[in-house]
Amino acid sequence: MNDPSWKFETSAIRIQIPTTREGEHSTPLYLTSSFIFEDxxxxxxxxxxxRDGNIYARFxxxxxxxxxxxxxxxxxxxxxxxxxxxxxAVYVSFMTFLVxxxxxxxxxxxxxxxxxxxxxxxxxxxxxxxYIDLTKxxxxxxxxxxxTKLLYLETPSNPGLAIFDIKRISSFCKSYGILxxxxxxxxxxxxxxxxxxxxxxxxxxxTKYIDGQGRVLGGVICGNRxxxxxxxxxxxxxxxxxxxxxxxxxSKSLETLAVRMDRHCDNAHKxxxxxxxxxxxxxxxxxxxxxxxxHELAITQMRQGGGMVSFEIEGGLSAGRAFLDGxxxxxRTANLGDTRSIVSHPASTTHARMxxxxxxxxxxxxxxxxLSIGLEHVDDLIADLDQAFFRLKNK
Numbered sequence: 001m002n003d004p005s006w007k008f009e010t011s012a013i014r015i016q017i018p019t020t021r022e023g024e025h026s027t028p029l030y031l032t033s034s035f036i037f038e039d040x041x042x043x044x045x046x047x048x049x050x051r052d053g054n055i056y057a058r059f060x061x062x063x064x065x066x067x068x069x070x071x072x073x074x075x076x077x078x079x080x081x082x083x084x085x086x087x088x089a090v091y092v093s094f095m096t097f098l099v100x101x102x103x104x105x106x107x108x109x110x111x112x113x114x115x116x117x118x119x120x121x122x123x124x125x126x127x128x129x130x131y132i133d134l135t136k137x138x139x140x141x142x143x144x145x146x147x148t149k150l151l152y153l154e155t156p157s158n159p160g161l162a163i164f165d166i167k168r169i170s171s172f173c174k175s176y177g178i179l180x181x182x183x184x185x186x187x188x189x190x191x192x193x194x195x196x197x198x199x200x201x202x203x204x205x206x207t208k209y210i211d212g213q214g215r216v217l218g219g220v221i222c223g224n225r226x227x228x229x230x231x232x233x234x235x236x237x238x239x240x241x242x243x244x245x246x247x248x249x250x251s252k253s254l255e256t257l258a259v260r261m262d263r264h265c266d267n268a269h270k271x272x273x274x275x276x277x278x279x280x281x282x283x284x285x286x287x288x289x290x291x292x293x294x295h296e297l298a299i300t301q302m303r304q305g306g307g308m309v310s311f312e313i314e315g316g317l318s319a320g321r322a323f324l325d326g327x328x329x330x331x332r333t334a335n336l337g338d339t340r341s342i343v344s345h346p347a348s349t350t351h352a353r354m355x356x357x358x359x360x361x362x363x364x365x366x367x368x369x370x371l372s373i374g375l376e377h378v379d380d381l382i383a384d385l386d387q388a389f390f391r392l393k394n395k
Contacts, residue, residue, distance in 0.1 A: 002073055008190060012254045015070045017062050027251065030062045030244050059236040063244040067251040071210075071220045074189040074254070075202050079228035081235060082220045082247060086185065086205020087113050088240035089219030090152075091121075093181050093203050096234040097150055097227075100126030104150040105143060105178075107134055107164065109157035109362045112351035114183075134164045140172055148176070154183040155194075155301075159346045159370040160363050161186075161285040161310055163294035166301065170198025179227075185209070185337075190261045191303045201227060208337030209307070211253050212260050216246040260339070260375065264307030267381065268373040272309050274382050280389050283363065284311040308336065309371040315392070317366035320345055322395060326388035329381060330371070341374035341381055 002015045016027050035054040037043035046053035054060040064082050072080035083089045094117065098104060106118060108131045118129050132143050134153060151173055155164040166182060173180040181201045182194035188209045194202045204210060206218035219242070221231050235241070242250075265288075272286035284291065287298035288305025298305065313320050324332055330343040334350065344350065346364050359365070373381065 002069065008074060009258045011073045012070065012257055015066070015073055017066045017069075027063065027066055027248065029248050032061075032244075033057050035060075057244065058239050058241050059232065061244045061247065063247040063251065064242050067206075067218075067242070067247040067254075068220060070251055070254055071189070071204070071206075072222050074193075074257075075184070075195055075222040076189075076193045077195045077202065077222040077228075078225045080220055080222040081228050081231045082206075082218060082242040082250075083235065083240045084219065084242050084246075085217045085240075086203070086207055086219040087117075089203045089205070089221050090114055090183065091117055092231060092235060092238075092240060093201050093221055094122065094127070094150065094152070095125070096231050097179055098122075098125075098127050101147060102127050102149045103145045103147045104129045104152065105132045105148060106130075106152045107132060107154070107157065107162070108358060109160055109162045110152070110154055110183075111158045112346075112353055114152075114154075115351075115354055115358065134169060135162075137168065137172070144176060148178055150179045150181060152181045152183070154186070155192075156186040156287055156298075156306055156308065157362075158186060159308075159310055159344075159350065159368070161287060161292070161306075161308055162362075163287055163292070163298045163301065165297055166194050166197035166199055173200075174198065186306055186308055187302055188257060188261055190258050191265070191306060192301060195222065197301070200224070206250050208335070209261065209264070210250055210257065210337075212257070212337060212339060213253070214333075214335055214338040214340065216249045218242050218246050218250050261304070261307070263375050264337075264373060265304035267375070267378045268307045268309055268371075269305055270378045271371070271373055271381060271385070272305075274385070275309065275311060278389070280314050280393065281311045282314065285309070307373045309373060311369055312365060312367040313369055313392075315367070317347075319392060320367050320369060323369065323388055323392050326391045327384055328387075329376065329384040336370075336372035338372065339375045341376060342372040344370045344372075346370055 034056050045051040068080040068082045130143050170180050179200045182199040184202050185205045202222040204220045286309050330341045347366050
């Protein structure tokens with residue numbers, strides 16, 4: 001059931017696959033590897049694609065279909081396909097549309113594992129890439145090649161929270177027939193819908209805010225029907241499948257996405273404001289603070305500022321580690337977008353495999369700290385930051 005006139009929150013809750021004869025209120029789990037057919041004719045028709053139906057859980061399952069349908073509706077796209085993780089969604093978005101001899105563009109401001117794909121795996125398939133500075137439109141033409149087919153970006157970026165002008169970049173890509181892929185993980189469709197600004201594909205690590213409670217892995221690729229059909233055909237053969245159980249969790253999680261993101265954003269904005277004049281930090285980044293370099297763009301492109309805050313701490317690597325160790329409420333873990341607040345040191349964890357030069361080019365120093373602000377009471381989070389800073393000062 002899906003009504004295009006519904007608001008975001010209603011779609012997130014009420015889009016469901018049809019109920020069975022049991023009349024269940026909540027979608028049941030379909031934990032099966034395959035599906036049976038009434039007769040040989042139906043089986044042949046479904047396999048040939050002439051009739052809708054489930055075949056094999058590697059590429060069709062009611063729970064996965066519900067999650068993908070819901071994500072497409074929330075992102076404002078025609079279709080979506082779900083994968084087993086966010087990185088599989090990123091990789092699939094490249095390999096579905098690129099072949100040997102093709103060239104792609106990416107910003108430097110990307111997740112460490114995505115940089116690893118560009119550096120270590122695309123070359124094995126004969127695909128080349130170059131980095132593009134999306135803050136300098138006058139330079140964009142200079143990095144184009146006749147075989148450039150795809151441009152990939154994150155906005156806000158991980159971990160530096162750079163904001164890029166999707167509408168302007170989309171116009172550029174369309175003028176050259178380049179596919180624009182936008183990672184919307186940090187914003188979620190509640191805060192930002194890249195397709196509304198012209199993105200061709202929108203990818204997510206659903207492991208993060210979509211789940212929101214650190215329970216399951218998942219990814220999704222949203223776009224028009226033709227693009228998603230190509231994604232589906234690629235995935236049908238190579239099998240980066242999302243499990244029915246994880247899809248069931250993620251679909252239920254979407255029901256609370258709006259209220260969770262409101263709290264994430266409110267807490268993060270208050271913490272960023274608290275940090276703005278703190279003497280022990282520098283280079284604070286939060287998109288909805290006027291001090292952010294792309295603040296004006298952020299407030300036109302995003303509904304709120306998101307749940308991520310980043311900064312550098314005075315004192316180098318030893319100070320950064322001491323600060324992390326001094327926190328008691330913030331979890332030190334390799335995730336984000338959780339109900340629980342998280343602190344990480346990207347230079348030695350999520351972006352450790354990047355070269356020093358590449359890290360410094362996007363502001364990831366040994367002093368750089370990334371906070372994922374959770375749903376705890378903001379007073380308790382600020383108190384925890386306070387005591388960590390105090391302990392660091394008096395160390």
